[in-house]
Amino acid sequence: MSTMSYAQAACLALQEVMRADANVVALGEDLGRGGVFGQYRGLPQEFGPERIIDTPISEANIMGAAVGMALAGLRPVVEMRVIDFALCAMDEIINQAAKNRYMFGGQGRVPLVARMPIGIWSASAAQHSQSLEAWFAHMPGLVVVTPATPQDNYGLLKSSLASGDPVIYMEHKELWGVEGEVTAGVEVPLGKANVLCEGSDLTIVTWSRGVGVALEALSTKAFKGIRPEIIDLRTLWPWDRDAVFKSVAKTGRLLVVHEAVQVAGFGAEVAASAAEATGCKVRRLGSPRIPVGYAQVLENEARLSPAKIVAAAEALLKQ
Amino acid sequence: MNRLTELYRLMRRIRAFEDAAEIASQGGVAAWGLAAAAKPALVRGPLHLSTGQEAVAAGVCLNLVREDLLTSTHRGHGHTLAKGADPTKMMCELFGRASGYNKGKGGSMHIADFSVGMLGANGVVAAGIPIATGAAHALKIRKQPHIVACFFGDGAANRGPFLEGLNWAQVFKLPILFVCEDNRISATTPTGPMTAGEGVSARAQALAIPSIKVDGNDVEAVDAASKQLTAEIRAGGGPRFLHAVTYRFKGHVSVDPGTYRDPVEVAAALKLDPLIVARGKLLKQGISATAIDAIDTEAKDEIERALAVAEAAPWPDVASAYEDILDTGAGVWQ
Numbered sequence: 001m002s003t004m005s006y007a008q009a010a011c012l013a014l015q016e017v018m019r020a021d022a023n024v025v026a027l028g029e030d031l032g033r034g035g036v037f038g039q040y041r042g043l044p045q046e047f048g049p050e051r052i053i054d055t056p057i058s059e060a061n062i063m064g065a066a067v068g069m070a071l072a073g074l075r076p077v078v079e080m081r082v083i084d085f086a087l088c089a090m091d092e093i094i095n096q097a098a099k100n101r102y103m104f105g106g107q108g109r110v111p112l113v114a115r116m117p118i119g120i121w122s123a124s125a126a127q128h129s130q131s132l133e134a135w136f137a138h139m140p141g142l143v144v145v146t147p148a149t150p151q152d153n154y155g156l157l158k159s160s161l162a163s164g165d166p167v168i169y170m171e172h173k174e175l176w177g178v179e180g181e182v183t184a185g186v187e188v189p190l191g192k193a194n195v196l197c198e199g200s201d202l203t204i205v206t207w208s209r210g211v212g213v214a215l216e217a218l219s220t221k222a223f224k225g226i227r228p229e230i231i232d233l234r235t236l237w238p239w240d241r242d243a244v245f246k247s248v249a250k251t252g253r254l255l256v257v258h259e260a261v262q263v264a265g266f267g268a269e270v271a272a273s274a275a276e277a278t279g280c281k282v283r284r285l286g287s288p289r290i291p292v293g294y295a296q297v298l299e300n301e302a303r304l305s306p307a308k309i310v311a312a313a314e315a316l317l318k319q
Numbered sequence: 320m321n322r323l324t325e326l327y328r329l330m331r332r333i334r335a336f337e338d339a340a341e342i343a344s345q346g347g348v349a350a351w352g353l354a355a356a357a358k359p360a361l362v363r364g365p366l367h368l369s370t371g372q373e374a375v376a377a378g379v380c381l382n383l384v385r386e387d388l389l390t391s392t393h394r395g396h397g398h399t400l401a402k403g404a405d406p407t408k409m410m411c412e413l414f415g416r417a418s419g420y421n422k423g424k425g426g427s428m429h430i431a432d433f434s435v436g437m438l439g440a441n442g443v444v445a446a447g448i449p450i451a452t453g454a455a456h457a458l459k460i461r462k463q464p465h466i467v468a469c470f471f472g473d474g475a476a477n478r479g480p481f482l483e484g485l486n487w488a489q490v491f492k493l494p495i496l497f498v499c500e501d502n503r504i505s506a507t508t509p510t511g512p513m514t515a516g517e518g519v520s521a522r523a524q525a526l527a528i529p530s531i532k533v534d535g536n537d538v539e540a541v542d543a544a545s546k547q548l549t550a551e552i553r554a555g556g557g558p559r560f561l562h563a564v565t566y567r568f569k570g571h572v573s574v575d576p577g578t579y580r581d582p583v584e585v586a587a588a589l590k591l592d593p594l595i596v597a598r599g600k601l602l603k604q605g606i607s608a609t610a611i612d613a614i615d616t617e618a619k620d621e622i623e624r625a626l627a628v629a630e631a632a633p634w635p636d637v638a639s640a641y642e643d644i645l646d647t648g649a650g651v652w653q
Contacts, residue, residue, distance in 0.1 A: 025460065050460055056490060061483035064449020065456055071438055072388065072457035095443050096450060105421030106643035107433035143647045165645045190647050238648025273653070 001183045007039045007176040009150040012184065013157040014040070014077065018047055021075065024161065027053040028062055028079025028115075036081060037117065037176045059085050063092035063114065067100060070110045075161065083116035083170065084127050097166040098141030111164040113157070118146075119209050119259055120292055120303055121173035129292035129302075131208070131260035136168040137236045137269070143167040143190060144236040148211035150180035152234060155188030163190060172209045193240035195247070199227035202253035202316055203280075205244055205270055207233040210257045210304055217306035226313055228255075236266055241273060248280040255283045255316050259304050262286025283316040285309060324606060326381060326538045327597045328614050330373035333397040334594060335618040336406050337368045339626055340396070340413055340427070344573040361630060362413045362573075364426045367394040371536075371568035374593035375500045376401040378541025379468055379561065382549045388436045388454045388467045390447035392500075393428050394567075395440030398470050404432035407625040416632035423635040424643070444505075445475035448484035448497075455493035455558075466494040466552050474505030476519045485558070489526050492557035496548055497523065499560070501535065502567035507579050523560035535563030536593040539600065566591070 004012065018024045026040060032054035034041035044052045055062050059080065066076040080086040086093065093114065100110045118131040137144045143165050147153040153171060160167040196211070197218065206214050211232045217223060218230065229247050233239055248254045254274045256267035262284050271282035287302040320328070344362035369376065372394070380401030383389065391398040400406060404420070412419025413427050420432050431439035438454065441447045451469035458465050475481050476499065488495050499519045503510055516522065520530040529551070531544045541563055548559040566588040570577035577585070601611055641652065 023461075053456075056483070056486055058483035058487060060480050061449040061452060061487050064446070064480065064484070065453030065487065068390075068438075068450035068453025068455070069457040069460075070453075071433075071450070072454040073461060074457045076453075091443055091446055092449060096441075096446060100439075102643045103421060103425045103429045104431045104433065104439055105419070105424045107420070107431060108438070141644055143645060163647045165647045167647075238651055241651070 001181050003179055004150055004182050005176065006150045006153050006171070006178045006180070007037055009154040009182045010039050010157050010171065011041055011043065012182070013154045015043060015046065016184070017158060017161045018043070018051065023073060024075045024077065025051045025053060025069070026077040026079060027055050027066060029055055029057055029081055031079060035079060037173065039171070039176065040079070059088035060092055063089035064096060066112045066114070067092060067096045067110055070112045071100070071108045076112045077161070078112060078114040080114060080116040082128050082173070083118045083132050084130050086114070086116045094139055098139050102141060109164060110166045113160045113167045113169050115169045115171060117173045118170045119172040119174055120299060123294055123296070123299060125294040126291040131258065133170055133236055133260060134264060134266040137266050141166060142237065144170070145190065145234070146170045146208040146236055147234065148175070148208055148232050150178065150182050151186065152188050154182050154184070155186050156190070156234065158187045159190050170208065174209055175212070178212070188234065190235045191238040191240055193234055193243040194232040195243065196230040196232055197228070199229040200251060201227045202255055202313055203229045203231060203244070203247040203251045204255045204257055204309070204313070205231045205233055206257040207236065209259050213304045213306060214257060214309055217309045220306060222306045222310045223313065224310070226317065228313060239270065241277070244270065244274055245277050248274050248278050253281045253316050255285060255312055257285045257304065257309055257312070260286055261289050263289045281316060281319045283312055283319070285312040321604070322542070323539060323597065323601055323604065324614070326377050326542060327594070327601060327611070328618070329377040329381065329401055330538060330594055330597065331615055331618040332406065332621065333373045333376060333400050334370065335622040336400060336409070336625070337370050337396055339622045340366055340410070341368055341569070341573045343413070343626070362427065363415060364428065366413070366427050366573040367571065368569040368573055369394045369397040369567070371588070371592060372500060372502055372565045373397050374538035374541050374597070375498065375535045375563045375565055378538045379496070379498055379545045381542060382545040383468055384465070385435055386465045388438055388458070388465065389470070390438050390451040390454070390467070391440045391470050392444070392447060392472055393440060393442055394472065395430055395470070396427065399430050399432060399437050399440070402432070402437040403435040404437055406622060407628050408432070410625040410629040411632045414629040414632065415634070416629060417635040417639070418632045422639060445471055445478035445480045447471060448475065448480045451495060452484045452487045452493060455488065455495040456491060458494055459491070464553070466496060466549060468496045468498060470498045470500055472505070473499060473501040473503060473510040473514070473519065476522060477514060485523060485526050485528060488558040489528055494552050495558045496545070496552055497528070497558060497560045499562045501562060501564045503564070504567055506571045518562070520560065520562045528558050528560045530560035530562060532562040532564070535565030536591050536596055538593055538597050
């Protein structure tokens with residue numbers, strides 16, 4: 001076990017997989033210098049430009065080429081830099097990567113991991129701050145992964161690379177520097193949630209950056225006597241319905257928390273599914289349907305905070 | 320069999336396949352003011368015919384080997400047959416049957432035979448270009464001595480992935496032949512007035528990709544240019560570009576009568592049918608009319624047998640709607 005950052009944990013996972021499998025390559029903008037967030041640091045030196053591939057600023061071709069590479073025997077890791085730029089590659093993700101296996105009747109498969117960092121980070125405003133996980137969770141043919149900790153970023157990246165499916169892998173930009181204990185060799189299975197603390201009053205389901213904010217509310221005793229059960233979903237497709245339903249069967253109340261816009265967010269899917277399955281009371285907390293603003297006061301409107309989570313929990317308990 | 324006879328035979332097989340599919344598709348799609356037939360057509364979905372363009376598919380693909388890869392367009396039957404696919408399994412796919420190449424999940428627009436390196440027709444214009452560059456990139460990384468043929472139409476040159484893909488192929492010196500099969504029309508709109516500059520070859524040359532422009536209805540010319548370009552690519556020369564100018568005899572899809580085109584232009588184009596051109600050359604070479612007719616009959620008979628197999632073939636099992644999607648989380652659909 002060693003202490004490392006969320007970015008270093010991903011680096012370690014990729015390094016291990018690339019050492020074990022010569023068919024794993026990474027491609028994207030600025031990878032030759034270790035990636036804009038340092039999430040490939042050291043890998044160009046070890047694996048060279050043929051396997052850590054510096055590409056033109058051509059998001060459509062980066063993603064489309066990864067599909068072609070996968071069909072021709074490689075296992076590419078695609079770096080989209082920020083998810084906002086992945087919008088330049090939507091045909092390649094949605095119509096090509098996600099559909100290939102099905103529409104060609106299983107003749108080929110597209111084993112690739114597309115990394116698309118999400119989230120509010122460093123006053124980056126409307127085009128570098130989005131959380132679009134619901135877009136991809138909606139789409140048949142894609143796996144959607146949202147790691148919240150260094151250990152999970154290590155373990156989920158390894159599981160994603162091993163899955164053989166097209167995986168949309170969403171790291172949160174505000175988590176890159178977060179440090180934690182990482183045990184090498186521990187793989188975190190896709191589709192398994194992590195129950196972070198047990199409680200009886202309500203269940204809080206969250207993921208990505210939302211996990212840290214919920215735990216901050218807990219550690220600062222902001223919940224004022226409320227005992228929440230906090231679940232990190234980790235993977236949005238497939239999501240761990242069993243873990244969530246089991247918890248809400250106990251607490252009877254579900255609060256889903258995410259940084260993404262609340263309207264038509266993935267929280268709505270979790271809340272509706274849990275209500276259908278268990279009849280629990282539900283509440284959602286996400287961003288208002290506003291673009292992320294630049295000035296701190298504007299950005300804060302779109303951000304999660306412990307106070308917002310506590311207020312939502314209190315409102316749910318009164319329902 | 321001499322080279323031209325082989326090319327002619329391939330073109331004739333493509334023509335026979337598409338003529339038969341066209342008949343089987345009538346009434347299959349409600350479009351262009353026509354209602355769908357009361358009795359479902361055997362080919363239900365959109366059928367994009369390459370009738371008149373066969374020389375491009377044949378002339379390029381006879382310069383490929385089985386291990387070479389190919390990406391195609393929505394108008395891809397010719398490329399698929401020319402790469403070596405089985406017309407019976409293709410027809411089964413067009414008919415939506417379980418024994419089709421894609422188990423009835425793709426139809427004409429997604430026809431593919433990965434086993435012969437044909438990585439798929441595509442419903443999105445220019446979408447094959449990035450995939451082809453990636454496949455070529457993989458061949459290079461894996462040090463495999465093969466190449467990729469990337470077919471696209473003239474309309475594709477106006478989409479972003481055209482520039483991204485060509486630039487990428489040249490930057491990484493990839494083993495890829497870009498083939499612009501220029502039928503001069505983008506769906507129902509003439510491409511010329513929609514395209515700035517000196518044409519697709521000029522765009523390739525702007526990226527320093529060597530390019531040859533040929534009469535795409537002269538199968539010998541396409542063959543000769545492809546022979547040269549594929550040899551240069553196999554020698555490690557990086558990407559090459561072939562601009563083959565041809566003409567689409569039919570509408571955008573099989574049920575489109577194409578009335579938006581000038582009948583004089585169409586009549587003139589029909590006289591340059593690549594099969595007529597090739598037949599004339601074969602006769603000049605001393606091949607008898609009887610021998611050529613025998614090739615035609617053989618092609619028609621082959622497709623007749625394919626039609627019979629396809630019509631009798633079973634439908635997909637409903638359960639297969641849930642297969643070939645993801646291994647991760649399979650079994651949960653809500």
